[in-house]
Amino acid sequence: MEKTYDIVIVGAGPAGMTAAIYAIRANMKVLMLDRLSPGGQMINTNEVENYTGAGKLSGAELAIRMFEHTQELGVEFDYKTVIDITDGGPWKTITCEEGNTVYRARAVILATGTVPRRLGVPGEDTWAASGISWCAICDGAQYCGKEVVVIGGGNSAVEESIYLAGICTRLTIVTMFDLTADPKACDQLRKLPNVTIYPYQDVLEFTGTDRLTGVRFRSTREDATERYVTCDGVFEYIGFAASSQAFAKLGIIDRTGCIQTDSHMRTSVPGIFGAGDITVKHLRQIVTACSDGAVAANSAANYVESLR
Ligand SMILES: Cc1cc2nc3c(=O)[nH]c(=O)nc-3n(C[C@H](O)[C@H](O)[C@H](O)COP(=O)(O)OP(=O)(O)OC[C@H]3O[C@@H](n4cnc5c(N)ncnc54)[C@H](O)[C@@H]3O)c2cc1C
Numbered sequence: 001m002e003k004t005y006d007i008v009i010v011g012a013g014p015a016g017m018t019a020a021i022y023a024i025r026a027n028m029k030v031l032m033l034d035r036l037s038p039g040g041q042m043i044n045t046n047e048v049e050n051y052t053g054a055g056k057l058s059g060a061e062l063a064i065r066m067f068e069h070t071q072e073l074g075v076e077f078d079y080k081t082v083i084d085i086t087d088g089g090p091w092k093t094i095t096c097e098e099g100n101t102v103y104r105a106r107a108v109i110l111a112t113g114t115v116p117r118r119l120g121v122p123g124e125d126t127w128a129a130s131g132i133s134w135c136a137i138c139d140g141a142q143y144c145g146k147e148v149v150v151i152g153g154g155n156s157a158v159e160e161s162i163y164l165a166g167i168c169t170r171l172t173i174v175t176m177f178d179l180t181a182d183p184k185a186c187d188q189l190r191k192l193p194n195v196t197i198y199p200y201q202d203v204l205e206f207t208g209t210d211r212l213t214g215v216r217f218r219s220t221r222e223d224a225t226e227r228y229v230t231c232d233g234v235f236e237y238i239g240f241a242a243s244s245q246a247f248a249k250l251g252i253i254d255r256t257g258c259i260q261t262d263s264h265m266r267t268s269v270p271g272i273f274g275a276g277d278i279t280v281k282h283l284r285q286i287v288t289a290c291s292d293g294a295v296a297a298n299s300a301a302n303y304v305e306s307l308r
Pocket of ligand 1: 012049082083113116137278286
């Protein structure tokens with residue numbers, strides 16, 4: 001079966017859902033697809049405190065509110081995993097894993113986000129989102145006056161460590177190599193009195209019974225010394241993986257797997273737009289994803305109108 005739309009949006013996180021709201025209000029025939037329940041990374045976020053006007057609420061609650069908003073406006077949604085997008089000029093073809101339907105659209109908005117890389121060690125799944133976090137801007141405030149371990153030594157790890165060290169009593173950094181971030185930031189971090197850095201370490205496990213209580217790690221040097229550090233929380237910064245495999249062939253992704261867009265959220269392929277965390281950007285947050293979604297939908301609607 002083949003179905004046609006003005007705009008197909010791939011991904012129903014905050015970027016995709018905001019794009020859907022703006023696109024349908026621009027009188028477009030819109031379809032939004034997601035392989036999972038709508039909400040994206042918000043669903044795994046314990047508490048959101050920085051979405052303007054929303055106060056403090058759970059990520060799941062914000063996800064439901066956004067999805068209900070799309071449904072009140074009549075956005076069509078389907079559970080589908082997109083595996084391929086081809087550019088046929090004025091028509092794009094969107095192929096899904098499920099296989100029974102092929103979608104064609106005048107424009108496509110890619111809002112598939114990223115997933116934080118994980119270590120894959122014991123205890124990580126148990127304490128994910130209730131002790132282990134991937135976002136200090138989001139969850140750091142919970143650890144005010146407490147002890148925290150940061151895993152990683154790149155730019156995100158170092159920048160977020162400087163922030164966390166300002167609110168935590170003790171901050172320990174455990175990293176596979178030495179600090180690899182911007183040298184100035186590394187110097188700033190090293191000078192902080194409550195920071196200890198353990199370079200060249202492998203994390204072995206996260207421990208705890210009722211709550212996360214510590215991290216065990218081992219030196220990758222010859223001595224292979226094992227250490228255990230107690231903590232109330234862990235922040236992992238070992239990179240992220242862009243969910244862009246489905247559109248790798250379009251030639252719009254950079255070496256990190258993210259989509260390069262201009263300020264109108266246009267990619268180098270006419271009719272293909274990007275929004276949210278999947279794009280090359282500095283601040284990956286709900287509010288910036290929504291902003292991208294609104295801009296992408298506006299640009300996509302203008303593009304569709306230009307084809308008529
Ligand atoms: C632990 C954690 C806590 C956070 N806390 C906060 C916070 O408090 N405040 C804040 O502002 N930000 C927070 N963030 C960041 C915020 O969640 C993201 O910036 C935001 O969700 C990005 O939105 P997005 O729509 O671009 O992508 P996502 O939210 O990642 O959504 C992408 C969607 O695309 C779908 N998808 C991917 N590939 C495919 C495919 N091939 N086919 C179909 N669907 C696909 C996914 O299933 C997903 O639903 C947090 C992030 C994490 C990891």
